[in-house]
Amino acid sequence: MFNPTVARLTYRGLLGRRRALVLFALPALLILISVAVRVLVGADDSIASSVLGGFALATMVPLVGVIAGTGAIGPEIDDGSIIYLLAKPVRRPTIIVTKLLVAIAVSVVFSAVPTLIAGFILNGNSQGIAVAFTAAAAVASVTYAAIFLLLGVVTRQAVVFGLVYALIWESLIGSLVPGARTLSVQQWALALAQKIAGEGLVTSDVGLPLAVVLLVGVTLAATAFAGQRMRSLTLAGEE
Template identity: 45%
Template sequence: MSALGISRTIVRLGAQSIFGRWRGALLFVLPVVLIGLSILVRTLVGHEEMGARHALDGLGLTVVVPLVALLATSGLLAPEIDDGSISYLLAKPISRHTIVASKLVVAAACVLVFAVAPVLVAALILRPSYALGFALGALLGGLAYCSLFAFLSILTRHAVVIGLIYLLVWEGLLGGLLDGVRWLSVTRWSAAVVEQIADVSLVDDLPLWYAVVALAVVVGGGAWVTGRRLRGFNLTGDE
């Protein structure tokens, strides 16, 4: 039933949970918008660097990747907590970390299909030399966002709303106004990875080693604390 801490049954149920709700439809819309805009930019300005950078960074990394991660991750745990069906899953003799890891596999697959692949296609359309860098940055950032939003979905029933506020205010508004936000911004960490591979300037004075370590800590730490929180949920009946 499980391999490497992953339950195939939970993975299947997680996929059904996402694509059986309205979130599944939105996951198809975001890639279409990104690729459509990329085609428009390419038609208007060709392979011009500024247009490619704004489309791939400003829309791809900053909007599409985190929104896909939020939609995918919030559709895995929050609905089960809301309707109480999570209690049946927690009653099974399955490690809480196996449950979280299996759910995150589904979210990661959504990020790969609906965020990373479209970013790669958009980069190939706009500026092929950026393709590998932006694809890798989107993948690492998407995984970090999945772990972060998975933990958020355990903490509150309003994970989507709070996640949107976080993206708009912290990653968007404050990230564009305050230089110090780059040290605590998943999007800026992703951009630092893109810089090193694609040879493009996206974020100032952010070492690659810090960005990679920060992304790894959020991915691993987020999954771990979500499992711990889920174990506590079973014992105390939180939310």
């Protein structure tokens, strides 16, 4: 279920495009903010928690997920170069799983790792906050990568839909409509952070068992569906 050549092409394509700059800019911004906060207010557990929860997990992780997930396949489908992968005796689900693994790896490197660094800068992992949010960022990265990869397969406007989901659904609707939070990758990931961090510093609207089921279920379902869609991917002529 893994093809090293597909992986190589995918990751070079991901990091070789201009939108890859966002991959570097967002973590850099997070670390910059963390340094500024630490210098200005010193180490504070609840501030560390709000920076990591409010910026890292709520904004940076989904945005990196959108870029890595849709970027792992969308551009190739758009410009037609995917034909060079499809016209090969390689099973289509293998192509999807490989691309998903690359998208996950890129997301984790560009979101979970910076979250850990930022956490240590903010309060030196006091109350386990840095590790808690890093774990949340990592599991969220996996699910986001799967969702946005599927979006990249099914629609040409994957980036737009991804941004709408990441910014409007996760941030706006989630803060206005409490029920919507149950259907939020961010809340599922927070359930894990809540378990790891010290009492009362992180709260999630979803219980951990349900969160795990949803994270795993959505990831698997999105991947399976993307693999299915790949099998009958149609490349229409330009006539």
